[in-house]
Amino acid sequence: MAFKLFKNGDELYDQGNELIKRGEFSKARNVLQKSIDKEGGVNDVAAVQVALIDMMGNLDQPERYANLLQKLKALSATEFDFGLTHVARDPLITETELTYRKIGLMNQRSKKTDLKAVSSNLQVLAQDFQEKIGNDHLIIQEIFNNDTTVTGLTEFFNLMAVSYEALSDAVVWENPPQAAEYEQIAMGYRQQNGQSGSANDARVKAYSNTCRCWLCNRTASGEGIHFYSAPADISPALANESSDNGTNKNRAQDNKHIYICRACYSAVSNRADEISYGYHQKAMAEMRAMEARLQAEINSLQRQISMIRVN
Numbered sequence: 001m002a003f004k005l006f007k008n009g010d011e012l013y014d015q016g017n018e019l020i021k022r023g024e025f026s027k028a029r030n031v032l033q034k035s036i037d038k039e040g041g042v043n044d045v046a047a048v049q050v051a052l053i054d055m056m057g058n059l060d061q062p063e064r065y066a067n068l069l070q071k072l073k074a075l076s077a078t079e080f081d082f083g084l085t086h087v088a089r090d091p092l093i094t095e096t097e098l099t100y101r102k103i104g105l106m107n108q109r110s111k112k113t114d115l116k117a118v119s120s121n122l123q124v125l126a127q128d129f130q131e132k133i134g135n136d137h138l139i140i141q142e143i144f145n146n147d148t149t150v151t152g153l154t155e156f157f158n159l160m161a162v163s164y165e166a167l168s169d170a171v172v173w174e175n176p177p178q179a180a181e182y183e184q185i186a187m188g189y190r191q192q193n194g195q196s197g198s199a200n201d202a203r204v205k206a207y208s209n210t211c212r213c214w215l216c217n218r219t220a221s222g223e224g225i226h227f228y229s230a231p232a233d234i235s236p237a238l239a240n241e242s243s244d245n246g247t248n249k250n251r252a253q254d255n256k257h258i259y260i261c262r263a264c265y266s267a268v269s270n271r272a273d274e275i276s277y278g279y280h281q282k283a284m285a286e287m288r289a290m291e292a293r294l295q296a297e298i299n300s301l302q303r304q305i306s307m308i309r310v311n
């Protein structure tokens with residue numbers, strides 16, 4: 001035991017790396033932290049290893065990448081071991097910088113604000129992944145997910161797809177056919193990345209779908225955005241009078257749905273809300289009146305009971 005107490009920083013470092021090899025990360029972290037404390041923080045490989053251990057389960061948190069980056073930049077050694085993985089410093093610095101940018105942009109993209117700027121920044125980042133990492137796989141994915149299929153190139157395809165999906169979201173309100181074109185491009189990138197792109201395909205179909213409103217006869221493109229399919233009772237005579245194909249369609253082929261533009265749909269549903277709110281208010285007023293009547297009867301009964309007791 002005594003000799004363990006006097007382990008120097010290097011011995012602690014070796015012990016820490018052995019623990020990493022065995023997958024005992026929290027024990028490894030304690031030992032490596034002791035090594036850092038002994039060496040006064042000079043043993044920078046241990047500091048990088050601790051920063052890497054702290055990323056486990058936190059691969060979506062930008063501050064963990066910022067911390068790793070800071071430790072990597074302070075590292076004098078050009079390569080080091082993390083358990084069984086031999087890591088070159090500079091490629092990991094590049095990957096960490098790019099991934100840090102990626103998380104920031106993906107967060108902005110999910111907030112759906114300033115989508116055009118986010119989209120062009122995503123394209124710049126995609127090209128950086130392609131140029132700076134290329135066919136090499138991502139080290140952090142190898143270390144934590146045992147996955148060597150994610151490369152600079154697959155990230156390029158993935159980020160390009162996300163960028164065009166962001167552009168589609170940015171324009172779909174004003175210009176659904178343009179949004180459909182962007183979704184088509186995004187689908188191409190997803191397919192090059194080995195994905196089906198079926199979600200893009202569904203949006204291409206919806207955004208490029210055009211109808212004629214059953215109520216006002218206006219043309220609208222973009223199902224689910226600028227027009228809706230609403231359940232309706234369409235008699236055979238009405239079915240004969242209407243159309244179910246091409247851009248003139250005003251009902252679905254199942255004869256159970258009519259197409260309604262957003263303006264008509266919102267007017268009808270707003271009016272329906274007003275009517276049901278009116279019924280709600282009326283029902284509440286009647287309940288309150290009934291409650292008052294019952295309370296009056298209870299009060300009267302209570303008075304009679306107390307009279308009986310007094311007598």
Ligand SMILES: [Zn+2]
Pocket residue numbers: 213214215216217218260261262263264265
């Ligand atoms: Zn309409």
